[in-house]
Amino acid sequence: MRRFLHAHAGHAAWDQAARQVLAQLQAQMARQPGRDWPLGLLYATDHHAAHLPELLERLAGALPQVTDWAGAVGVAIGAGATEYFDEPGLAVMLCDLAPQRYRVFNGVAPLPPAQGPEGFVAQTALVHADPSVPDLPELIEELAGRTLGHYVFGGLVASRAGSLQIARSSRGGLAGQGRTAAEGIFHGGLSGVAFAPDVGIVARVTQGVRAVTPLRRVTAAQGHRVEALDGRPALDVVLEDLGLAGRDLAAVVARLRTVLVGWVVPSPAPPPAAAAPGRVPLRLGEDVLVRHLVGLDPAQRALVVAEPLPVGAGWTLCERHAQAARADLLRIGAEIREALAGEADEPLDPASRVAGAIYISCNGRGGPHFGAPSAEWQLLRQALGDVPAIGFFAAGEIAHHRLYGYTGVLTVFVSDGAGSG
Known part of the structure; x- marks a missing residue:
């Protein structure tokens, strides 16, 4: 697992946003020939919700090496040091993970308990959840119980388009579940990606x-x-x-x-x-x-x-307190960098050990709470370093086996391959 690729765009037209994102990703790929990125994470604001099927097809068609997709539509998303808050936005991350190291799941193809097909075992999972699902805290805890680490991370997906989620797996279609489900697009329920025990992560929760x-x-x-x-x-x-x-x-x-x-x-x-x-x-x-x-x-x-x-x-x-939120976000960034530096065999910049990061923040935070446009994600970059990062603003944040509020959940994937920069 080496450095992930990521790209984002804020064009109001979905096809132009897709073209800009693809141009960025393909330029990055050209600099790293011979590598594959089977897993794609996609977050878009609800300005593009009506064209999500076409958007996903455009990306998948242009990136045939990406065999699995997961993500969601929200009122706001983030990538790099930029927030798209109640405005058109699209962000994509391509993950350097071999297919046997992850599984995409959803409501009709759920994460199996303990050990799944072909011997896959989940250590943790990224979860996108519908806030209107009954008994949601219990479902989150039950899902966490299907992982060895009893740990999941993610958020509640809410926007003007409802809870629109992406979970497309290369392990087969979903016959009889309708056109959008067969395309990997779901309205409601729970979906996401589970990761195997050999996928290293470091995670923290920051209070706001x-x-x-x-x-x-x-x-x-x-x-x-x-x-x-x-x-x-x-x-x-x-x-x-x-x-x-x-x-x-x-x-x-x-x-x-x-x-x-x-x-x-x-x-x-x-x-x-x-x-x-x-x-x-x-x-x-x-x-x-x-x-x-x-x-x-x-x-x-x-x-x-x-x-x-x-x-x-x-x-x-x-x-709620903006200064306390700023200080706590800097704290968790410092903790993660310290943890990565402590694991290294020789002194190096901890950011060089980050393959990629996913950050889920409360939709009551972001630039409007931190005092300026994109202020929270700029602070995240300051805290963590210039690393590939995407995520979305949620109606509730998921970490461990619990549902949080007014928090940020930061998950860092630790590089395990040579030439991670």
């Missing part, structure tokens, strides 16, 4: 929020209703932590609309000292899941969260 209240414990809850924190009525604890007077209900509601709930899955292990109850965490880790606070019950002194919280979960209120 900061804590504004101390860490508490959920001590009484029923479904979405959180009734007690640290043994006291939940609403009373929150009002105290935020310095609010309960008499002014309008002011309470206005303030609560500006915050989110960060919660931590209960663990039998004791919490680390830095996250002791009553202390505001300096940084929210990957174990923190961010959800909306959707209501309160003044009579019962309870709060209502968008997702059921179990008794024993950690609890902190947080808010």
Whole structure:
């Protein structure tokens, strides 16, 4: 696995965008003769959704060495150091992966449990998911359970075109599933690419929020209703932590609309000292899941969260914060570079060991949140280096076996071949 190829274009006409992307890719291929790139990843904004079948056929016809395709359509995508946010955009990455090292899957040809056909075993998987699928968190966890690493990454695909996904496999058509499915285009469900154990990856989750209240414990809850924190009525604890007077209900509601709930899955292990109850965490880790606070019950002194919280979960209120998001993105880039440098047999630039990267960010982030057009992806390049990178902005981010929000999920493929630059 050597350096991937990638290209992107922002032309409003789908055929012109495809022509520009193909010209970039073919120029890169000409400089590296004798190599194959069987797997193609394709992300497009919904400005091109109506022509997705023609777009995919144009790319596949011009790149016959690419036998498998996966991807999605979103309201925004990214590539290199550029974001296409609510504007025409197309990005393609060609992966130097032998066919036995990956499998494309979808709703009618799902990822098999444990060991699949021809002895394929999945270590991890890139997942594109429809946010309207029932019991989605459970499905993500079940899919992660089909991998040896119990780890998947990706995002919820949402746009004005719905959840439009690409999953075309060279392992045969899908007879009887309709024209678009036979072409490898799906509306809804889950799809993606699974990777074998010998495909090296380094992954990190970056939070886009900061804590504004101390860490508490959920001590009484029923479904979405959180009734007690640290043994006291939940609403009373929150009002105290935020310095609010309960008499002014309008002011309470206005303030609560500006915050989110960060919660931590209960663990039998004791919490680390830095996250002791009553202390505001300096940084929210990957174990923190961010959800909306959707209501309160003044009579019962309870709060209502968008997702059921179990008794024993950690609890902190947080808010979106651009500077915290910038610092955390730089942090994960530094961590990945340090990890790659530590694995090398001799000193070299860690970026030279990156075959390619996939970055899935929340559609509430991007340039609009970071303060300037393409600011988030420019910061990603600063953090990681000038490496091939593509991705999309999601309605929810997937990492490990969980569904996140307001985060960025960065996955780096580690080169294992000579001449990776």
